[in-house]
Amino acid sequence: MSMITIVGAGPIGLQTAINLKKNGLDVDIIEEHREIGKPVQCAGLISKTGCKELGLNIEESFVNEIKGARLFSPSGIELSIKKKEPIALVVDRYKFDQAFYKKALKENIQVQLSTKLIDIRKNSLFLESHGHGELKKTGIIVGADGVSSIVRHVVAPEIQQENFVHAYQIRAKGIFNPEMVEVYFDENAKGLFAWIIPENNSIARIGLATQMNENPADNLKKFVEKKGLVLDVLDKSSAMIPIGKPMQNLVFGNTLLVGDAGFHAKATTGGGIIAGLQAAKACSDTIIAHIKNRKKLSDYNKKLSKINKELAMHWKIKSYLNSLEKQKIDDFFLKAKKAGIEEFLQEHGDMDNPSRFTGKMLRSPKLWSLLPDLLKMI
Template structure:
């Protein structure tokens, strides 16, 4: 029976960086991954910030960057908002190459990895000092003092450890296709008929006229539960798509994005940490719903929280004090808790707004003064500041006031 200080379940970005930090701090560390290949299948649009690339600590960035983006175009029903990024701050990346590089970094730091092994059981040992994990049908068991559940949006580790991270899942679909993109701009399409409760996107890739086109829906505010139905209609009927979409190249990807719910009420609860006598469990990344509710981006937060989880797990093992694990919850919430809580309010507002409201928002934000403000304060990873400032505009205040009753009512329905 193999024993480790820390076992990380899942070799996505959050798990790999957690393992790297645990190993670097001196803990014997193992990553267990259910798939045969890291980063495959890709379930991501691959849009990340320069800050996220820096957070990854990867050196050979050219290996995974598809395209540097110049900004974004947000399209509502009747308006178009073009946001130029003053500096190259956003990138389309190849997630498979990115994830593999993160795994290699974890191995270089001293972690080990087992592939094609799905963790199905997590038990407390007889003496309580270790957690036992069993992978698939394998008779071999693994023992760990701390388990880090980095096993994604449908985390088994969370369930088996009795942790309930309050969240709701958005349903997403995406295709890689031939598309006449607008220079190097990411495009965002908003509208209740396009993607209720979220948005559709077109992310240009390195090669000429290739893009990732996809969308997410929040089923709680959609008449139809199937996002594929919306994607088909979007590709066939949207005026921009009719002109520029040239046909799908590769099969489609389906996935889910976790949106935390009721985070403000859980601010002091320990929903991502379980401390037992002599051992414990932490959740990180999508497993902990550490995702930006406004855009669904989870790579940057996963990397940030993965580092905290890895360091704290190692510290708990090396000091033989499992109480230290509680610092993880306070640590990650200090970094991104307020951002997520604010993002949930914006998401709730998005769920109740009409297409005419989205038009008003795009028209107001297209004004020169607002564009300058966006250029100065806009930030893919920390959006609360710029969104708060939008609410100082009198037209947007009026829009918010008009919708206040529906917004408050939606609180109960959406739970955040």
């Protein structure tokens, strides 16, 4: 019997395991794929501040540095926010995940590849390993099995489809501005947006996410045609993104959820790497205190309150934008541009933590014309 089993060897599951093992706990991981980090289903954009605060070393997976973003309303009104210094990094997600895997192996953590969780009954995990059924007994289960989490389906089956969007992304050759990401609030990307994230001036990750009842591949084709982009496609991928409200409870008996499985992703952008890694720390700290000091596993919910506060704000902003008709989004862009939002965000913007600048917005008289929208958002 294992002390702790983590389901899913994505960055969040691996980091949770590394934290536990470093504190002397016995932990193993099961992973359905035979290679860590594949298939790649991510644009790989992460904030520099998030990396710094987490002490993340991305030397092996570094691809590009980003100085800002160009945001486009449905009819093409542009908000351009560019900082003097880089604010975000583009990583190679395969190499990024592999770096966590190497760290886990260094800690002697056993990662059982080609092993898929099928079901859970209390302390028993029903697995399919290399085509054979297997039963595994464990003390604590951590569901880090991503957006379509089986662990979450077992412990919280009530989660509905409206909490997800469906994404499709290509990696393509073309001509790009290597310093800026582009974000389009486009009719083909209802529920989120379309993006262009440059790796350099000749390769970018171009994608969109849309409501679950739409076909994101068809929509991306329409978007690319509309934009008149001339592209030579190198890769394609498709996956869901969680954009739901943060879950108030992530502890179900001996089972905890973390990362995409526990909705640790920003509803405004779908970005889940930084929030997931922050939650991984809360998750492992909780388990360590439970085993060493007999603290309750439900303390995990309290430890997540700071992360959840930011995620809830992302969710409110997204819900407000989603509630607006096309014309109203255009109006909002125009109003925000006139009020000087570009200059404000150049100085105060924070990709991960809206609470770090919303207070300043309320205290900035130039932006008071946006107050009615702001109050509805937050």
